């Protein structure tokens with residue numbers, strides 16, 4: 560049976576990427592070697608790495624004064640690595656708290672400077688994006704989580720400010736066009752919208768590096784990875800390879816603008832049904848709803864297991880909500896086709912008809 564994978568992460572990737580990655584494991588481009596056994600300094604891998612970087616640059620329109628790095632340690636490492644690298648002890652950074660991922664970033668950054676939370680949606684269990692806040696002009700940067708994977712909220716527009724934005728884009732990078740020039744650092748764990756778990760994309764503006772005045776352990780210093788072109792030590796070879804294949808696929812379908820149109824169509828289809836269907840309701844205020852992760856609940860929680868059962872029968876997997884929200888979460892990353900969303904909508908409609 561065809562599976563419709565709504566998992567939040569690790570998550571769906573294009574079928575053709577799976578096929579190419581499998582081929583690369585057996586025999587990389589006719590080399591007679593597996594991508595898993597070649598040196599990270601071989602011309603094959605240097606070429607893969609170069610392609611991955613070039614594709615990120617092309618697809619996101621990254622200006623020349625930014626570095627593109629593929630690191631390890633997940634987005635969670637960037638929670639502290641960002642502050643460690645660009646925030647001096649006597650400097651201040653401001654944060655927006657839109658749920659668990661940003662809360663974790665705040666907690667880690669507090670080790671390295673003065674952290675001020677200027678906006679939070681905690682009062683309503685993170686069901687909206689805070690909009691009413693002042694950004695102090697003496698802050699070094701403003702950190703935000705562009706899409707909260709757990710609560711299903713997403714910044715539809717980024718704050719207008721002269722200070723650089725530092726952004727965790729783990730769950731919506733490459734889902735739409737962004738103006739990279741507004742950002743000092745963009746980071747994203749690969750496993751939501753770019754590739755398999757194991758690498759983290761970091762895009763960092765050149766002038767921010769080396770400014771903290773701090774003695775940073777070599778492997779945690781962006782400068783190390785910039786100087787060595789992400790090859791200071793063995794990089795996550797396979798995740799970079801598969802990310803490159805996914806980016807190639809993305810470019811092939813028309814890049815982020817085409818992805819944004821697909822994502823808009825999927826999100827509209829699902830949110831329309833959540834609103835129409837008498838059994839369900841959305842969790843997030845309409846204007847802040849995520850196009851990547853839709854969160855919704857049953858008005859009567861007693862139907863929860865029955866609905867999950869109906870989903871499973873239709874090949875729909877990964878829709879159980881995060882424990883902090885309950886209900887359901889349907890993640891509709893770039894690789895998901897509209898017909899998977901339509902399949903979920905159909906189950907919701909049949910479920911309603913049976914009650």
Ligand SMILES: *Cc1c(COP(=O)(O)O)cnc(C)c1O
Nearest residue numbers: 633634635660708727729730748
């Ligand atoms: C999944 C996720 C993370 C955690 O990423 P890891 O790579 O597991 O550390 C951080 N932020 C956001 C927004 C996420 O969705």
